[in-house]
Amino acid sequence: MASPDIPETLEDEPQPLRLVVLAGHGPGAARRGADGLAQRFGESHRCLVPLAGRPLIAHILQTAAQHPRVTSLAICVEREAFDPVWDVLTKTPGRGTVALVEAQADIAASVRAAAKDWDGPLLVTTADHALLSADSIDAMIAALENADVAFALARRDAVEAVYPGLDCAYVTLHDGEFAACDLYGMASPRYVDAVNVFRGARTADREAMRIWRAVGLVGFLMVRLGMETLSGALARASRRLGMRVRAVELTDGTQAIDVDDERTYAIVEELLGVYDEVASLKRENNGSSKAAYA
Template sequence: MIVLAGGKGGTDPLAQRLGHVHKCLIPLGGRPLIAHVLQTAALHPAVESLAVSVEREAFEGLFDVLSQLPGRGIVKLVEARENLVDSVVAAAQDWDGPLLVTTADHALLSVASIDAMIAALPGADAALALAPRDAVLAAHPAHAHPFHEFSDGAYASCNLYAVARPEALRAAEAFRGGGRFAGNAWGMLRAFGPINLALMSLRAVTLPDAMARVAKRLGLALTPVVLDDGIQALDVDDEETYALAEGLLTPSASLSHIAAGTVRT
């Protein structure tokens, strides 16, 4: 699993308010933010090794976090590159098996979500996790979350991706130059093509149809994994989502979100 922790460094507003140099090290539920996703991954029996992509100035703080992880598997720190695509490729170097990719602020990542992504790979080159709007709003109704609209409904990204082999990372090449995989208009146009992008903008295709069109353009078998646990779409990006995650990181909330396992592919 690759955990993307690079970003704004010392300029992140949330990190500045909490007195930390790097966002991935801010405290959440009594532990550094990144510790939550790293522990979930380290305890998962299918995750053989971990790579953290982050700016070099955060290495020292991360050594302390890694020293407290369960003692199993291999963890390496890789200096983050200028964009996400190069960061993922660098973190995947020398690895020849399936890959999961997520972000350091995915503090509420569940075991069930990891299971769902792994289960999707035998029939696909790449998979991406989404949560339907009703599930997201049920989990945190007050948060203004961005949704991707299709004719069969609206879905939020869960910042969780999987590829069956490193060669399939060429799917991410289409988004080179953007900060987020799905947040760069030019990258979206190159990846999806003008006709497909227009159809999606008009909500004229279903989610499966849209993914099939994009897969054909990229030359890869691409599948969406729909998670009915709306909490999986929550990233700790600002004070509002920080407070939401803090509230959900109680023993009862943690058990319920780990147990949530209804998945549609």
């Protein structure tokens, strides 16, 4: 039994977490041209387009503000969007520290800038991840207790269960087909460079390059031939990158759906409407229960 004269240590206290939200145009935006959704709504950035009555980025900010472990928030965006994004922040109740960080030339540089003066665990996601859930954040936090780097995946059947026929870039392994869920974690900023390996646009070509960088040529060929398992690919990636890499398999298929274009915008808007109806019913049921016991 600890002596009452010795103050309790904070060793068992959960580590605070910084969530980095990538809200900028992204590398190569100037070459690709203006964002179609942003143009449609007359906004400079996709993160500012209205979705279900609020700017797109407001949905993820609310999830972050309500999560007890997210004590620090950094939003990477071009400087011209600082004022409108800050306006969204002022309307989002929360606690902890918030910083706007100028987006850099590449993803790793942006995350590195957002991790300045921070030495704890980091989660990285995108501003168009409007369906990000607290359960997904919890799963990533748990994974980082035994990993240097973690990234989220969802099986094809989980995504199809949410929205059949959704066009996703799946990675086919021997034990299933997986879609990336733009959510990445690292135990500390020293592993920031791994973000460039695991993150990228959801296209077949970009997915192939990510696999190549992570597992090398032999592993890449085994993946393409359907001979590699998820655990085998992770072991290869860990050896190649010199860090403990873990995949977090999320059972909620919505976590693989971002607002990337007109179609996914409509899908996410529909799913948010369903969530709102469910939440409303829960509030009504709780009210009825309280009334019954009053």
